[in-house]
Amino acid sequence: MKLYSTNNPDNIVSLKEAVINAFPIDKGLYMPQQIPIFSKEELLDMWSYSFPELSQSVAKKLIGNLIPQAELEKIIKRAINFPAPVVTFNDQLSTLELFHGPTMAFKDFGARFMAELMSYFLRGETAKTTILVATSGDTGGAVASGFHNTEGIDVVILYPSGKVSPLQEKQLTTWGSNIKAVEVKGVFDDCQRLVKQAFLDNELNDNYSFSSANSINIARLIPQSFYYFEAYKQLRDKFDDIVFSVPSGNFGNLTAGLIAKKMGLPISKFLAATNMNNTVPLYLSTGNYQPKPSLATISNAMDVGSPSNFSRIQSLYSSTWNMLKKDIKGSFYTDDQTVSGLKELKDLYNYIADPHGAIGYLASKEYLKKTDCHCVFLETAHPAKFQEVVEPVLEDKINIPTKLLSFMEKEKHAYLIENSFEDFKSLLLDIHSHS
Numbered sequence: 001m002k003l004y005s006t007n008n009p010d011n012i013v014s015l016k017e018a019v020i021n022a023f024p025i026d027k028g029l030y031m032p033q034q035i036p037i038f039s040k041e042e043l044l045d046m047w048s049y050s051f052p053e054l055s056q057s058v059a060k061k062l063i064g065n066l067i068p069q070a071e072l073e074k075i076i077k078r079a080i081n082f083p084a085p086v087v088t089f090n091d092q093l094s095t096l097e098l099f100h101g102p103t104m105a106f107k108d109f110g111a112r113f114m115a116e117l118m119s120y121f122l123r124g125e126t127a128k129t130t131i132l133v134a135t136s137g138d139t140g141g142a143v144a145s146g147f148h149n150t151e152g153i154d155v156v157i158l159y160p161s162g163k164v165s166p167l168q169e170k171q172l173t174t175w176g177s178n179i180k181a182v183e184v185k186g187v188f189d190d191c192q193r194l195v196k197q198a199f200l201d202n203e204l205n206d207n208y209s210f211s212s213a214n215s216i217n218i219a220r221l222i223p224q225s226f227y228y229f230e231a232y233k234q235l236r237d238k239f240d241d242i243v244f245s246v247p248s249g250n251f252g253n254l255t256a257g258l259i260a261k262k263m264g265l266p267i268s269k270f271l272a273a274t275n276m277n278n279t280v281p282l283y284l285s286t287g288n289y290q291p292k293p294s295l296a297t298i299s300n301a302m303d304v305g306s307p308s309n310f311s312r313i314q315s316l317y318s319s320t321w322n323m324l325k326k327d328i329k330g331s332f333y334t335d336d337q338t339v340s341g342l343k344e345l346k347d348l349y350n351y352i353a354d355p356h357g358a359i360g361y362l363a364s365k366e367y368l369k370k371t372d373c374h375c376v377f378l379e380t381a382h383p384a385k386f387q388e389v390v391e392p393v394l395e396d397k398i399n400i401p402t403k404l405l406s407f408m409e410k411e412k413h414a415y416l417i418e419n420s421f422e423d424f425k426s427l428l429l430d431i432h433s434h435s
């Protein structure tokens with residue numbers, strides 16, 4: 001498997017390089033040079049596989065023999081160690097629950113696989129690698145969980161003080177061991193700036209071997225294609241025409257679905273469902289791509305005005321709007337509509353969704369008015385993660401799973417710093433001198 005940069009097809013790297021140094025110098029994103037296709041016979045065999053076995057087939061097809069079979073099997077076993085069940089409501093509608101991982105959001109899939117792959121590629125290196133990651137909430141928790149107790153890798157997570165929910169904060173600050181949390185008196189953009197500056201600082205680079213666990217890492221995309229196969233497996237006997245509705249922000253999830261389709265998974269259509277950060281749906285209807293500043297909504301993990309994976313989608317379709325439009329249908333919803341989606345799911349199906357899943361539901365419903373198919377909306381987080389939104393809407397208490405409760409009971413440990421690079425740098429040097 002070789003990868004190229006979306007900004008320069010001649011910039012070609014190995015998977016190891018793409019995983020360890022996620023950013024090409026030309027500021028593009030890495031994409032596989034070739035996406036291999038399963039034959040009909042191969043696919044037929046795969047439908048009897050367990051989720052980990054299915055994941056392994058997909059990974060092997062994509063990655064090839066780069067990683068020995070037994071090693072790949074270990075990586076998958078550890079990363080994909082929780083299910084992705086489909087819940088069917090009626091002949092037209094299902095949901096794919098992607099929140100059964102340790103931090104109860106679909107980002108666990110990407111983060112866990114990336115952690116396993118990095119630790120495989122870095123095995124045998126004498127220097128310890130330190131991963132710097134800035135988070136506005138959920139990503140940091142999934143990354144922390146993925147890398148917790150991974151040998152040879154330390155993780156430093158920066159998060160904006162007072163800007164993450166109490167549960168999110170606990171999911172960032174209670175790990176101990178190789179995971180360190182830095183609470184920055186600033187906003188998310190400040191955290192990102194501090195990380196970027198650290199990568200460029202000579203003195204820090206003399207002491208540390210840095211890497212990034214950014215959301216654009218190709219290692220996070222690969223495992224997200226696995227669960228489209230898994231969902232199809234669960235539904236193929238019952239329904240003919242299966243369509244996925246993907247609540248989207250940075251469009252990693254949707255890109256992974258398109259990769260699964262390219263590999264031969266027979267999906268006729270993807271619905272790109274967003275909140276009012278509707279850059280991509282507008283592009284799909286007008287052909288005009290205009291990134292804009294992000295708006296705050298109640299589905300805040302999708303508050304992205306300039307989705308980073310858009311260039312990957314473009315490259316999959318050779319930037320041809322007409323072809324892209326055939327496979328992806330866009331739609332977007334306000335907070336009021338999201339609230340009514342949450343209520344409707346509860347009233348009609350007795351199902352409690354989270355605000356992001358509710359947007360996937362709304363897009364499914366709209367599409368089903370005109371088309372006869374089976375729509376599967378992705379439920380990207382457990383509703384308890386968005387308790388403060390969901391409970392007042394449904395006028396009901398949500399059961400908080402023990403997995404989440406156990407985080408709340410743990411004690412927070414974070415280094416509190418000013419919004420200043422000097423402070424961050426001296427903290428890192430101090431940590432280093434004590435390690």
Ligand SMILES: *Cc1c(COP(=O)(O)O)cnc(C)c1O
Pocket residue numbers: 105106107138247248249250251252253254301302356380381
């Ligand atoms: C990150 C996230 C999304 C958006 O996924 P993208 O791959 O960025 O489009 C949707 N829902 C939840 C709960 C998320 O955490």
